[in-house]
Amino acid sequence: MRKAHPVEDLARDERFVRVDIQDRISDPRSVKNSRMRTQARLTPERPDSADAARALMHGIFVGEIQALEGAGRTCWDFETGDGRDEAPFALKLDMARQCWDEARHCEISVKLSDWMGTEIGEFSEGAFLYAAACNPDPVLRLTGVNRALEGLAIDVFNTMREFGEIAGDPVLEFCEDWMLADEVTHVKMGSDWLRRLTADDPERRKDALEFQRIVDKLFSLGGFRSDEDDSPVKLARRFRELAGFDDAEIDEIADLASQALEEARTRQEAAAALASA
Numbered sequence: 001m002r003k004a005h006p007v008e009d010l011a012r013d014e015r016f017v018r019v020d021i022q023d024r025i026s027d028p029r030s031v032k033n034s035r036m037r038t039q040a041r042l043t044p045e046r047p048d049s050a051d052a053a054r055a056l057m058h059g060i061f062v063g064e065i066q067a068l069e070g071a072g073r074t075c076w077d078f079e080t081g082d083g084r085d086e087a088p089f090a091l092k093l094d095m096a097r098q099c100w101d102e103a104r105h106c107e108i109s110v111k112l113s114d115w116m117g118t119e120i121g122e123f124s125e126g127a128f129l130y131a132a133a134c135n136p137d138p139v140l141r142l143t144g145v146n147r148a149l150e151g152l153a154i155d156v157f158n159t160m161r162e163f164g165e166i167a168g169d170p171v172l173e174f175c176e177d178w179m180l181a182d183e184v185t186h187v188k189m190g191s192d193w194l195r196r197l198t199a200d201d202p203e204r205r206k207d208a209l210e211f212q213r214i215v216d217k218l219f220s221l222g223g224f225r226s227d228e229d230d231s232p233v234k235l236a237r238r239f240r241e242l243a244g245f246d247d248a249e250i251d252e253i254a255d256l257a258s259q260a261l262e263e264a265r266t267r268q269e270a271a272a273a274l275a276s277a
């Protein structure tokens, strides 16, 4: 079986629609929507809350598929060992456990989509998570996927759990709660392996944290996820602590999110000025 399976060759049936993340961000039609989404907490009072929740959960669903594919790949792509292009056996065991969890999350997500009134493929799929899982260094895979993107999943699951609670939807609330518990474990695996494998290699740790920073900033999605109470997805500080982030690391993500929000506001103002000119 081939090693390092490219993102273009992921197996999907005809229901799935792949969209490049840059195309999505630069699509002028998303400016108005993103302005709405970056300025309001997800509550049932928001007129677009049902669609926003469905879109968010479809994004999580395709992320679950890719997390399964990425963790499976990390078991297979590397020889077993302690070198920079190898993966220790215990790391592969963690990834195998993660595959089991992600497969379960895919099943939960399909049933939850049905419950929320969403068709598979109703929203597009960006393949960024899997792309981050193609990094040639296993530690960078774990900082980009487990710490950055599954860290974001923690923030989303916690937000959606609260949304389910306020909206009086116990199915949504409990699905999110169960997946959140597993996600904390996956992020903690990322934190533990980062520290363990780079304990004597400051250069590798620096590269891994830089990769995480890039992914974190990109996926703050113009302030969509931030430390502010009125943002649609709020940084889940307590769960991130449980997942092995220290206070300084959580503050850094909050700072990256503020920068992403400022940059998005500038872009939106420029787009609005252009539209009215």
Ligand SMILES: [Fe+2]
Pocket: 064, 067, 101, 102, 105, 179, 183
């Ligand atoms: Fe998951």
Ligand SMILES: [Fe+2]
Pocket: 067, 102, 150, 182, 183, 186
């Ligand atoms: Fe996960």
